[in-house]
Amino acid sequence: MAGDEDAVHAMLRRFARAFTSGDGPAAAACWEVPALVVADEGTRAVSTLEEVAAFFGGAAKEYHAQGVTGTRVDVQRIEWHTQRLASVTVRWPWLDGQGAEVGRAESSVYVVRLDGGAARICAVVMRGMQ
Numbered sequence: 375m376a377g378d379e380d381a382v383h384a385m386l387r388r389f390a391r392a393f394t395s396g397d398g399p400a401a402a403a404c405w406e407v408p409a410l411v412v413a414d415e416g417t418r419a420v421s422t423l424e425e426v427a428a429f430f431g432g433a434a435k436e437y438h439a440q441g442v443t444g445t446r447v448d449v450q451r452i453e454w455h456t457q458r459l460a461s462v463t464v465r466w467p468w469l470d471g472q473g474a475e476v477g478r479a480e481s482s483v484y485v486v487r488l489d490g491g492a493a494r495i496c497a498v499v500m501r502g503m504q
Contacts (some may be wrong), residue, residue, distance in 0.1 A: 377457050377488050385486070385493040386447040386464065394444045398431025406487055406494035413500040441476055442468040450481060458488040479503050 385404050392400035402423040409420040420426055437443070448465040455461065466479040485497040 377454050377460055378491065378493070379452055381488060381491060381493040382452060382460065382462060382486055383447065383449060385495075386449070386462070386484075389495070390445050390447050390466070393430040393433050394437060394442070396431055396434030398427030398429070401430035402426040404493075404495055406489075406496045409495065410497045411500070412498065414502075437468070440468075441470050443471045444469040444473075460486050460488075462486055477503065 389401055389404040391397075392404065405420070405423060405426045407420055407423055407426070409426070411418045411420060445466045445468055448467060450463040450465055452463075453461045462484045463481050464484060465481050467475045468477040468479075470476045479500070480502040482501060483499045484495050486493045487496050488494075
């Protein structure tokens with residue numbers, strides 16, 4: 375069973391550009407709420423797109439303070455559970471101003487729902503950083 379992988383890749387590229395540039399509203403446009411984020415630090419339910427926008431709007435400052443100015447989407451695997459629902463394992467290399475890798479989020483698993491041709495993130499499980 376397969377869904378629209380191009381829609382998933384396009385959404386993840388938009389999301390990467392948005393959160394590394396501090397464009398919270400554009401990052402939020404890639405999410406469906408309510409959503410769930412699970413990490414070592416704890417589990418957080420996200421109720422509104424405004425919460426998503428506020429979080430990712432401020433994330434760029436933290437990345438830039440560490441010398442990270444960008445990332446790219448390195449999709450490791452997409453597993454389709456239905457025509458509209460997929461788990462996507464992604465590696466996010468952290469890039470400096472010259473494009474060199476200075477760290478990475480080893481992988482994250484996104485549960486993506488396709489609705490009307492648009493892919494959106496509805497849950498994330500963080501799997502570690504280096």
